[in-house]
Structures are given as C-alpha cells and as structure tokens.
Amino acid sequence: MSHTPSHDHGHHPVHAHSHGPLTPHPAQAAPWSILRMTVVSRLGAALVVCAGLWAVVLLAMR
Incomplete structure (x- = not known):
C-alpha cells in the first residue's frame, strides 16, 4: 500500500498577498x-x- 499525500501538513507557507512581490502594500x-x-x-x-x-x-532618575 503506497501513501499518496492528499492533504497539506503545513510545510508550505501560504502567501495571502493580493499584490505583486515588487509592488508596495496598498494604502490603508x-x-x-x-x-x-x-x-x-x-x-x-x-x-x-x-x-x-x-x-x-x-x-527613572528618582
């Protein structure tokens, strides 16, 4: 029986940014x-x- 990974164990970071890697964060x-x-x-x-x-x-000096 071979094990096929069907779910993520949290080994890969999730990037939830909605802008490109070279653009700054949008103003809030x-x-x-x-x-x-x-x-x-x-x-x-x-x-x-x-x-x-x-x-x-x-x-502080007291």
Missing part, C-alpha cells in the same frame, strides 16, 4: 493622520509627548 485608511492635523494640533501633540517622555526620565 487610517482613523487619524498626523498629516491631516493643523500645525497647532501637531505642536500640542508634540508637547504632550515631550512632557510624557520627561516624566518617564524624571521617574
């Missing part, structure tokens, strides 16, 4: 984008991030 809709923010909003976000990072530094 983002819920928010820093490019759509106003300059004032970007500066405010930068200040919040900076304050958070300084808080981490100060807590």
